[in-house]
Amino acid sequence: MDRIDGRQWNEMRPVKITPGVLTFAEGSALIEVGRTRVLCAVSVEDRVPPFLRDSKRGWVTAEYSMLPRSTPVRTPRESTRGQVGGRTQEIQRLIGRSLRVVTDMKLLGERTFTVDCDVLQADGGTRTASITGAYVALYQAIDRLMRGGALKGMPLQTPVAATSVGMVAGEAMMDLCYEEDSRADLDFNVVMTGKGEFVELQGTAERNPFNRQTAMDLMDLAEAGIRQLQEAQQAAIASLALPE
Amino acid sequence: MDRIDGRQWNEMRPVKITPGVLTFAEGSALIEVGRTRVLCAVSVEDRVPPFLRDSKRGWVTAEYSMLPRSTPVRTPRESTRGQVGGRTQEIQRLIGRSLRVVTDMKLLGERTFTVDCDVLQADGGTRTASITGAYVALYQAIDRLMRGGALKGMPLQTPVAATSVGMVAGEAMMDLCYEEDSRADLDFNVVMTGKGEFVELQGTAERNPFNRQTAMDLMDLAEAGIRQLQEAQQAAIASLALPE
Amino acid sequence: MDRIDGRQWNEMRPVKITPGVLTFAEGSALIEVGRTRVLCAVSVEDRVPPFLRDSKRGWVTAEYSMLPRSTPVRTPRESTRGQVGGRTQEIQRLIGRSLRVVTDMKLLGERTFTVDCDVLQADGGTRTASITGAYVALYQAIDRLMRGGALKGMPLQTPVAATSVGMVAGEAMMDLCYEEDSRADLDFNVVMTGKGEFVELQGTAERNPFNRQTAMDLMDLAEAGIRQLQEAQQAAIASLALPE
Amino acid sequence: MDRIDGRQWNEMRPVKITPGVLTFAEGSALIEVGRTRVLCAVSVEDRVPPFLRDSKRGWVTAEYSMLPRSTPVRTPRESTRGQVGGRTQEIQRLIGRSLRVVTDMKLLGERTFTVDCDVLQADGGTRTASITGAYVALYQAIDRLMRGGALKGMPLQTPVAATSVGMVAGEAMMDLCYEEDSRADLDFNVVMTGKGEFVELQGTAERNPFNRQTAMDLMDLAEAGIRQLQEAQQAAIASLALPE
Amino acid sequence: MDRIDGRQWNEMRPVKITPGVLTFAEGSALIEVGRTRVLCAVSVEDRVPPFLRDSKRGWVTAEYSMLPRSTPVRTPRESTRGQVGGRTQEIQRLIGRSLRVVTDMKLLGERTFTVDCDVLQADGGTRTASITGAYVALYQAIDRLMRGGALKGMPLQTPVAATSVGMVAGEAMMDLCYEEDSRADLDFNVVMTGKGEFVELQGTAERNPFNRQTAMDLMDLAEAGIRQLQEAQQAAIASLALPE
Amino acid sequence: MDRIDGRQWNEMRPVKITPGVLTFAEGSALIEVGRTRVLCAVSVEDRVPPFLRDSKRGWVTAEYSMLPRSTPVRTPRESTRGQVGGRTQEIQRLIGRSLRVVTDMKLLGERTFTVDCDVLQADGGTRTASITGAYVALYQAIDRLMRGGALKGMPLQTPVAATSVGMVAGEAMMDLCYEEDSRADLDFNVVMTGKGEFVELQGTAERNPFNRQTAMDLMDLAEAGIRQLQEAQQAAIASLALPE
Secondary structure: OOOOOOOOOOOOOOEEEEEOOOOOOOEEEEEEEOOEEEEEEEEEEOOOOHHHOOOOOOEEEEEEEEOHHHOOOOOOOHHHHOOOOHHHHHHHHHHHHHHHHOEOHHHHOOOEEEEEEEEEEOOOOHHHHHHHHHHHHHHHHHHHHHHOOOOOOOOEOOOEEEEEEEEEOOEEEOOOOHHHHHHEEEEEEEEEEOOOOEEEEEEEEOOOOEOHHHHHHHHHHHHHHHHHHHHHHHHHHHHHHOOO | OOOOOOOOOOOOOOEEEEEOOOOOOOEEEEEEEOOEEEEEEEEEEOOOOHHHOOOOOOEEEEEEEEOHHHOOOOOOOHHHHOOOOHHHHHHHHHHHHHHHHOEOHHHHOOOEEEEEEEEEEOOOOHHHHHHHHHHHHHHHHHHHHHHOOOOOOOOEOOOEEEEEEEEEOOEEEOOOOHHHHHHEEEEEEEEEEOOOOEEEEEEEEOOOOEOHHHHHHHHHHHHHHHHHHHHHHHHHHHHHHOOO | OOOOOOOOOOOOOOEEEEEOOOOOOOEEEEEEEOOEEEEEEEEEEOOOOHHHOOOOOOEEEEEEEEOHHHOOOOOOOHHHHOOOOHHHHHHHHHHHHHHHHOEOHHHHOOOEEEEEEEEEEOOOOHHHHHHHHHHHHHHHHHHHHHHOOOOOOOOEOOOEEEEEEEEEOOEEEOOOOHHHHHHEEEEEEEEEEOOOOEEEEEEEEOOOOEOHHHHHHHHHHHHHHHHHHHHHHHHHHHHHHOOO | OOOOOOOOOOOOOOEEEEEOOOOOOOEEEEEEEOOEEEEEEEEEEOOOOHHHOOOOOOEEEEEEEEOHHHOOOOOOOHHHHOOOOHHHHHHHHHHHHHHHHOEOHHHHOOOEEEEEEEEEEOOOOHHHHHHHHHHHHHHHHHHHHHHOOOOOOOOEOOOEEEEEEEEEOOEEEOOOOHHHHHHEEEEEEEEEEOOOOEEEEEEEEOOOOEOHHHHHHHHHHHHHHHHHHHHHHHHHHHHHHOOO | OOOOOOOOOOOOOOEEEEEOOOOOOOEEEEEEEOOEEEEEEEEEEOOOOHHHOOOOOOEEEEEEEEOHHHOOOOOOOHHHHOOOOHHHHHHHHHHHHHHHHOEOHHHHOOOEEEEEEEEEEOOOOHHHHHHHHHHHHHHHHHHHHHHOOOOOOOOEOOOEEEEEEEEEOOEEEOOOOHHHHHHEEEEEEEEEEOOOOEEEEEEEEOOOOEOHHHHHHHHHHHHHHHHHHHHHHHHHHHHHOOOO | OOOOOOOOOOOOOOEEEEEOOOOOOOEEEEEEEOOEEEEEEEEEEOOOOHHHOOOOOOEEEEEEEEOHHHOOOOOOOHHHHOOOOHHHHHHHHHHHHHHHHOEOHHHHOOOEEEEEEEEEEOOOOHHHHHHHHHHHHHHHHHHHHHHOOOOOOOOEOOOEEEEEEEEEOOEEEOOOOHHHHHHEEEEEEEEEEOOOOEEEEEEEEOOOOEOHHHHHHHHHHHHHHHHHHHHHHHHHHHHHHOOO
8 A cells, every 4th residue: 555655664754853952951852753843842950749859869751732733724722721631641641651761760869850842743643753852852951961960870771762653454554644643543652762672552443453463563563663763863862972 | 479469460359340320321330340449320412522413423432530539548639620630531531442442333323422430449440440341331321222222233343341460570460459550560451352352552661661572471461351351241231131 | 299209298218328338438428318329438637727727626628529420411520611610619518517517626636527428329419418428427437536546535516417308389398309309499408416406507499488487397397307317327327336 | 795896786787778880780789788898780681591592581690709808808819719719609699599589580581680799898798788789780770671661560579688697605696797707606698578588598507506496586687687678778779760 | 073972182081089998908099080990909918929038129019800890791700711811911910010110119128019900890991090090009008007117218209190092083082981992093001100201101003003203192192191190199199198 | 231142232133034834834934033933833714703704804813822941941831820821911912913903804805814923942022023923924824825816915014023122221222132131121012014113012111110212212223123124024025935
């Protein structure tokens, strides 16, 4: 089956990660995956949530939002509707958890790292692009603290990246764009470390239930895509080390 | 390792499903899984959400809530806080999706089935118990419409049930209670049909990433548990057919 | 005039109070008055509201809510509407006041007792059933503290119970069910102690004003009903003393 | 016992009702009871709430609010807190019910009369002053429609007025001011028609339960006060008939 | 062009300021400008907002609200809508800023002066009438503190007053009433001190852009009006000094 | 006095406007003024607000928001706080008014143009940059409709642009950055058409009142800055006409 944008079934969209795009944020990155664009910004505060006080541990949390005209048809702002929607909360919890699993909280010190992922343009895969970009922004913020001597060791234990794969019209497909995602029978969001281990595995049948072989095939496909994303993360991080 | 309540690693808690516990609701069931108790009530309305109008298709949706003292320590009501929390919304979306995947929307007619899952007591696994109980309540509501001749065919294609398994202190465990869940390294919520296919597979590393073998082992464990839940569902449904 | 459920004009519906139905709550009771069912749960906290700090006095407060399908037609949740309604607040203030009048706040110590009254099924008289059941749940919570030696004396000075009576089609009627309540000309909610004194007297003309004789007759009727409720409370409390 | 403002136990505060104080409102009145001042404004709309559509009946409803500095210490606005409080809702439901009981809804036509009661200064008895003033404002609005030939007959069947009496330090007292109300053992709000019948009778024990004789005595006292309020209403209404 | 109420183009409506109209408020004034009436009340608290703590400076802030039937057609309450609207917030920020510019914060001590401006009747110019009346109410509150010896010097450095002028159908007009304001091409709100200096200058083209000459002409017109308002303020303040 | 970024007192920061930066939006522009960056997106809908139905007129409205880490210190999201703040509402009303004054509503047809101005980075002057960028985005959206033949004539009558000038430490300064704005005695936001006429003139004394000469001087300064902004707008618009 031909894909809407001419890709092969196992081909990712072009990925570009630009670190350090914001002046004020301690860390930042703009990630582009095809037409999807997410601006990730990290803020560091010298305090932790109440449940961690005096624990000598830090915290990493995330917020996610879409600009109203990131989508093909304008979506009303959640601030205007007076409430953060369920989908938004589900996504920001996912981003936060994914980052925390690869971070050693004791090495952060009593600091909170808030990662804001704001979607400038949405063409599918915004939650997985957010995780992938957030890791680079978080790396920049932590790297600054490291260079300033504020941390005892590197809290990031391994990179983390994510992609979305699925079954569309009976065929497995890598990195679904919005149009494909809306027609998918089955959607798999996979979050994986640089060591090839899973952080999160979310398979959701949208129309038909699926069997174990399908699950296995999609995990393989996702793993291949995530390796490419991790290369883009490495390149972005390497560029941070260059003299500006 | 001994479990807190003396169970074997692969043993479910006692399950009891009582259908028809409410007078006014079109369908209802009280499900008890160990100390966890969820009251499921189905309401049928002769209208559908705007996006389905004139589509000759029906809709199944769910709401989930915990009574404030369902928990060991009292939890403030979401009505008092003026907002439905992210966890609640994530769970009610999961319940709704799980029921819809096993239902033929065209056979429902233009009707909305709202399943309210209210947790009377919470000792872990409330979202999976909700799915398991909701299926029985939904069956009762549909069965009534069938007997009244309002439907052309049986919209429920196969049962659906769910359980939560996980890795606690390095060991796989069936049907986590609250205490175990809070100490788990890895939590797998599995929703499965009567045909042994997956509807939803949500593996979440709480502390350490996990590999593919662990994922496979936990899927096996969950499948064994879900078969027991489906027997309890069958027994509950069979009792509905008896003269009252 | 025949009543809808065949009762005499001065006859209460069957009453059943089951104490101790919840595992985690310090006190609990399920009260059934005809088809009306309310689950009452008491939570004890070692702190008081700001206006009582350092007063060596305790506090008793109540929250009330109806499950969405407690009613013949489903009622949307207040959490979804983002606000606790006026009727709900009026009822929870009434329950709290009724319990406080029979409690010696100095003997509670600096503790807050929150009584959650959640209506599982609503067929009229839910606010009065809540008061009647709440007293039993509160008794259980206080009795536990007494046995543990945490209190210097018994703070509950006398039982408190309540019923709703009214004039329907020109005739006085005991313990109105929903159908009768919606057709009543006049509705009297009476809260009374075990000593036969009033705690609250709320007579509301729904259609026609009423004279003093009618008020007197309805007070007599309510008093007779409340005596029966207090017997059911006594039986429930007595069962708490038995070895389980 | 001497009262704080030198009144006799059975003496009302000075009452003044000024009708027609607003230019735009269809009806209005400023009521002063001692230092308590409430501005009542009636708005008439040619439509009714959904549940009355095509019923050929009208509706009367009320809203109540206190200016932030009506009270001795400033009270934050409910608009700022984002929610109308329970006390406010309880009061506006009471005002609305009291006016509806004396109004023939069929003679109103399909119109809604909204009575806004805004407390400019609060020294106790604001809810009962609101009812008493609201009747005069409603009369003016209806009188205008009558003169314009828009109504077939007079919808107001009898006046309605209200006062608050209570037991303070063991003694019955007429028309409690704020200071007395806050020290009362028992508070009785009584709403009565011009024919001496009750519309609402709300006796609330704030500290000690009360017996039937006390209830009877307070009803007598309230009735005497309400007769005086009804004279003030008559005088205000009579002044409307005069050429301006 | 004839004005709707027969005024000359450069004529203000009758202005009346009555200070001290409230019993409980530390300062108060009722200002009437034509049919517009605003009740201003000042509350003094011995604390400041967090950003001023330990600064030895005080704070002046304002809240603004319209009674629902202040307007020709009833406006729903912001408390019912659950949110303070943008126009309201814009106005209360303007009132607060205007008062602060003429006040020496160091001479206030660590106190907050909250000025509530509640519009009883709205016929245009409510924001400017609020500023003009608020100054008198604030003066009374400060004057009381001065007489009680609580302040070291007079914090009010000069009076402040405001009016609204505009271009209607091509002609400059003083002190627009509601009808004129709604037809204006251009609206100028001017806030000015007793020394003839500007505090705020807000020119808003509602239909057509305007040139510099028009801006100059309207500033002249506004200044003439504000001088009259300042005379009314002086008279009101002088009356405060008289024995009551 | 030296300015913080080395500019002359009458020198603007570098301005860059990039049109067409978004794929889905009908019109878009990224405006950069120094470090301030605002993304403007226009959405066109074939319907108008209720008050314009069947008027054959269109509508232009705006929304404004700041990303949480656009600021030197992170600002919580308004969606999380559940309410759109007063400053935000004031700004979006200003942007909408400014665009409407230069647009012929009859030539728009019954369409709504919503301009979303999202601040990616905030270093002062975000409201004036929003207006300047919004005009270019609106031009692109209208230009597309024109080319498609959907409009009878060009609705945009003249460009509109805005800047902020002020008095800092007694000296007039062009185009205040955040640091200067926070220290300003006086802040002037000026919105001007391509014909040199004012659309909005907002002079706000933050500390000291100001006289007419100062007002005149700041108007001159603003006009000079706005001419430069209009050149940047022209260049951006011209680039739209080029083949991509």
